[in-house]
Amino acid sequence: MAYFKISLFLILGITVCMLLFMIIILKKKNYRRAKYQEWEDRINLAINTAIFSDEEDIINRLISSSIIPQNVISLMRNSTFRKLLTSKIVAASKSLSGNSESNLKKLYVQLGLEQYALLSLKQSLWHIKAKRIQEIGVMGLQSSLNDIKGYLNDKNELIRTEAQVSVIKLTGFSGLNFLDSIHYKISEWNQIILLRELSHLPPEDFHGMNKWLKSDNNSVVAFALKLAGIYHRFAFYNDIEICLYHSDPDIRFQAIQTIAMVYKEKTAALLKGLFPEENQKNKKEIIKALKVIGNEEDIPFLFEIIGNLDNEMKLMVVDTIANISSDGLTDLKKIPEAHEYPLNEMIQQIEYTIKQ
Amino acid sequence: MKILIAEDDVVILNTLEFRLKKDGYEVITAKDGQEALEKIESYHPDLLISDIMMPFISGLELIGAVKEKYQDKISIIILTTMGQESVVLEAFTLGADDFITKPFSPNELSIRVKRFAMKHR
Numbered sequence: 001m002a003y004f005k006i007s008l009f010l011i012l013g014i015t016v017c018m019l020l021f022m023i024i025i026l027k028k029k030n031y032r033r034a035k036y037q038e039w040e041d042r043i044n045l046a047i048n049t050a051i052f053s054d055e056e057d058i059i060n061r062l063i064s065s066s067i068i069p070q071n072v073i074s075l076m077r078n079s080t081f082r083k084l085l086t087s088k089i090v091a092a093s094k095s096l097s098g099n100s101e102s103n104l105k106k107l108y109v110q111l112g113l114e115q116y117a118l119l120s121l122k123q124s125l126w127h128i129k130a131k132r133i134q135e136i137g138v139m140g141l142q143s144s145l146n147d148i149k150g151y152l153n154d155k156n157e158l159i160r161t162e163a164q165v166s167v168i169k170l171t172g173f174s175g176l177n178f179l180d181s182i183h184y185k186i187s188e189w190n191q192i193i194l195l196r197e198l199s200h201l202p203p204e205d206f207h208g209m210n211k212w213l214k215s216d217n218n219s220v221v222a223f224a225l226k227l228a229g230i231y232h233r234f235a236f237y238n239d240i241e242i243c244l245y246h247s248d249p250d251i252r253f254q255a256i257q258t259i260a261m262v263y264k265e266k267t268a269a270l271l272k273g274l275f276p277e278e279n280q281k282n283k284k285e286i287i288k289a290l291k292v293i294g295n296e297e298d299i300p301f302l303f304e305i306i307g308n309l310d311n312e313m314k315l316m317v318v319d320t321i322a323n324i325s326s327d328g329l330t331d332l333k334k335i336p337e338a339h340e341y342p343l344n345e346m347i348q349q350i351e352y353t354i355k356q
Numbered sequence: 357m358k359i360l361i362a363e364d365d366v367v368i369l370n371t372l373e374f375r376l377k378k379d380g381y382e383v384i385t386a387k388d389g390q391e392a393l394e395k396i397e398s399y400h401p402d403l404l405i406s407d408i409m410m411p412f413i414s415g416l417e418l419i420g421a422v423k424e425k426y427q428d429k430i431s432i433i434i435l436t437t438m439g440q441e442s443v444v445l446e447a448f449t450l451g452a453d454d455f456i457t458k459p460f461s462p463n464e465l466s467i468r469v470k471r472f473a474m475k476h477r
Binding site: 040044045047048051052088091092093094095096097098099100101196199200 | 365366367368370371374375438439458459460461462463464
């Protein structure tokens with residue numbers, strides 16, 4: 001009986017303790033949630049007021065109208081509050097421009113958030129570093145430019161990419177100088193991100209192309225070729241032509257695409273000469289290039305190759321012939337193979353597409 | 357003129373609400389596409405300013421639904437981010453009347469809205 005009573009008390013005791021523990025945890029959680037919500041509302045109001053502020057000292061304006069408390073600077077030591085505030089300011093800065101954006105930047109600097117961003121750069125966690133580098137770029141913190149330049153060649157790809165994008169945000173096209181010394185491969189995705197960032201800037205002259213087109217880092221050569229094509233750098237035609245003979249087929253592929261954007265009278269002949277030795281992927285690219293830069297003179301070459309190609313490339317050739325010569329399809333129909341499957345079907349399809 | 361703003365970023369939503377109320381418009385806000393659809397039913401706004409990326413119902417779905425039911429009674433301005441040209445084209449195909457690219461200045465939006473207000477009169 002005594003044993004039963006002790007067990008009962010023990011179970012009851014444990015249950016009560018567990019209940020108390022759960023109540024305390026729930027209370028703490030609710031308190032935190034309420035506090036977070038209060039901070040969020042306060043921050044939203046502060047940002048909105050800052051956006052439309054005409055005053056230089058935004059912090060003073062926010063304190064005097066009691067939107068943020070007097071002790072805001074000490075509150076900044078709370079990392080949860082600071083992270084919430086920073087993320088909201090950075091997100092709003094990405095969406096707004098003009099006075100609103102410059103007011104947000106003022107608010108960011110006046111709150112001393114730049115110092116916290118620089119301190120976070122010393123963290124060992126890569127995702128925190130990458131986020132802070134991005135923050136420095138978005139907020140246009142020119143004074144921190146040298147701090148992020150050190151990460152342009154970082155071994156972590158995401159840190160490296162964020163640093164490259166931020167340097168371009170802060171310095172424009174001259175930020176591309178990192179291509180002079182980058183050791184790591186610039187992935188396709190990284191190249192897309194960099195090109196997107198550059199597309200937001202007004203086009204301007206940039207230096208280093210001749211060096212990049214001869215770089216030992218193949219990804220730098222590929223990226224330089226893309227830049228040469230997009231920004232129509234006709235001055236580098238000869239360097240681009242040299243890339244058509246590069247040992248890496250991917251560089252040759254990019255060189256074919258680029259040379260079709262800065263072509264000269266003899267470019268089509270040059271590409272036709274390279275066609276027999278190229279791989280399938282690059283052969284397709286040459287046919288695509290001829291569709292853009294070719295003319296009547298290229299028709300005999302296309303007639304010559306059409307018999308030895310797979311169906312996909314055959315169709316591309318028929319399409320190219322139709323595009324570069326008004327009589328191309330009529331002449332094509334005169335060759336014996338044009339009356340046989342699948343070329344006859346392809347000609348019909350392209351004719352139908354033209355009529356449409 | 358009654359304006360409904362649909363935007364999931366509260367800071368941007370409040371900014372636009374503040375600016376347009378200051379310009380003298382009646383402004384209603386919605387934090388997602390679903391809420392926007394419900395408020396369109398109850399308030400019948402003259403102009404809808406909608407973000408493209410929103411939870412539950414996207415901006416594009418919202419445009420489709422609004423134009424199908426209200427045709428030209430509700431004008432639509434969409435908020436897009438840079439590089440979303442194909443999305444803008446799709447929005448125009450669905451019936452959007454104008455677009456504004458983020459980052460944008462609230463003043464710029466205010467000017468665009470004024471154009472619709474003059475048309476509404």
